[in-house]
Amino acid sequence: MELLRDPDRPKPQNYREWTYWRFGKGIAERLMIPFAERVWAIAPKHMNFSWIDHRVPPEPNFETVLRGAFQHEHDRSGFNHEFWYPIEGAIASLPKALAKGVKNIYLNHTVTKIDPKNKQVSFDTGKVVGYQNLIYTLSLTHLPHFSDDIPQHVMDAIKGLQFNQIKCVNIGINRPDISPYHWLYFHEAEEFIFHRISFPRSASAKTCPPGTSSVCYEISSSKHRPLRVHVREALIQATIDGLVKAKIMRPEDEVLATDVLNIDPAYVIYDLDHEKNVKTIHDYLMSLDIHPRGRFGDWQYYNMDHSILSGKRIADLINDRDTPAL
Structure with a gap:
């Protein structure tokens, strides 16, 4: 809450400083900086923040912060809180x-x-x-x-x-509706190899055969933070283990298909x-x-x-x- 009490705080000079300036110490150190290091695969102090416009929700007011701390918040914010997706053909x-x-x-x-x-x-x-x-x-x-x-x-x-690379690990599972979400983010580097997963079936049931689901995992790396796992089979197993740990996939779920795509370059840094x-x-x-x-x-x-x-x-x-x- 210190940032809400200090509207005249010094302007940031890089993305790391911006996270403290925008969110305060708690959110910066527990979420924003760890996740930034994972997705960008570079230290945030080496990044600017000109790309932030329309990608991060507006700075909340004091009442919004308090309401979110004491009750489940349903208000949607951000540039992608609503989107269209084709029913057929993905x-x-x-x-x-x-x-x-x-x-x-x-x-x-x-x-x-x-x-x-x-x-x-x-x-x-x-x-x-x-x-x-x-x-x-x-x-x-x-x-x-x-x-x-x-x-x-x-x-x-x-x-x-500067840029990073992404390994996209795609897995088909013999169970429908494994998640109600469109995508999820993971900032816990030691627990999960992936930083983001998405569920195509949540956008359209016709992206998967009847009675099945699919999951797309994103694993980021760069010359500044090389990939820890390189073997295709090990990447697939690490993503499955992480999904089970997150209690999204069950240990008994049958894996119907797997695929690994390499995107290089992936994100512009x-x-x-x-x-x-x-x-x-x-x-x-x-x-x-x-x-x-x-x-x-x-x-x-x-x-x-x-x-x-x-x-x-x-x-x-x-x-x-x-x-x-x-």
């Missing part, structure tokens, strides 16, 4: 619907070279495509894979970008040089008529809706110029 139905309005979509083509001088993109199929404006949605960290002529100051900025490095890279790319967009092109902590709007903004801009884009 979330893939959204990009499939958008794709119906677009011509000349070529899938399963891997970029091997971007030649900004001749404005050409080469693919592993041998296909070479010319462009006037290139919309780049791959990771900024992959740029050196596609071009040999990147200036040194831009290369330094690319090398300075807003380190203290984030804005400077991203601006350097963006200025260079846009000078070549290459337009970075999406989570990894904009290098922002985007959700799907943010990424879609990012694409729409550049499409509107290029259409206004009346020039074709690849």
Whole structure:
């Protein structure tokens, strides 16, 4: 409660200081900092907090804090307290619907070279495509894979970008409705290998066969905090053990399917040089008529809706110029 009594407290300089400034010592040390270390896999003192807008509930007033301390609080807050989800086809139905309005979509083509001088993109199929404006949605960290002529100051900025990796462990269970929740967070590093789990069936029963459930576990790591478990089978078993410990899964539950997906990069880390490095890279790319967009092109902590709007903004801009884009 000390933060509510001191509205003139000094402004924070990094994310660690921000958690104390915003929530006070108790919540900062027992929840926010431990969880931040888990999800970002970097010390919060090395992060800024420019990404916080719309992702953390507004600072509560004194009455709200007291009410929450003495009774179960039903008020919803935050940017995602309500959302829509497709009944059929899971979330893939959204990009499939958008794709119906677009011509000349070529899938399963891997970029091997971007030649900004001749404005050409080469693919592993041998296909070479010319462009006037290139919309780049791959990771900024992959740029050196596609071009040999990147200036040194831009290369330094690319090398300075910070990010983590996520192992997504997906498990199918032979029991319906194992949880009433959409997702849960776990800040207890010693007890659970995962920091977040989600339940697709809670969004739509048609994401699973009748009578079953599925769980998606997220396990974060980075060069600052490497993954403790690397073997696929050990990752799966550690997640199952954690779910049983959390009393969400029963020891006798039958596991019907397992899968492990590696997402690299996964979350953009807003380190203290984030804005400077991203601006350097963006200025260079846009000078070549290459337009970075999406989570990894904009290098922002985007959700799907943010990424879609990012694409729409550049499409509107290029259409206004009346020039074709690849």
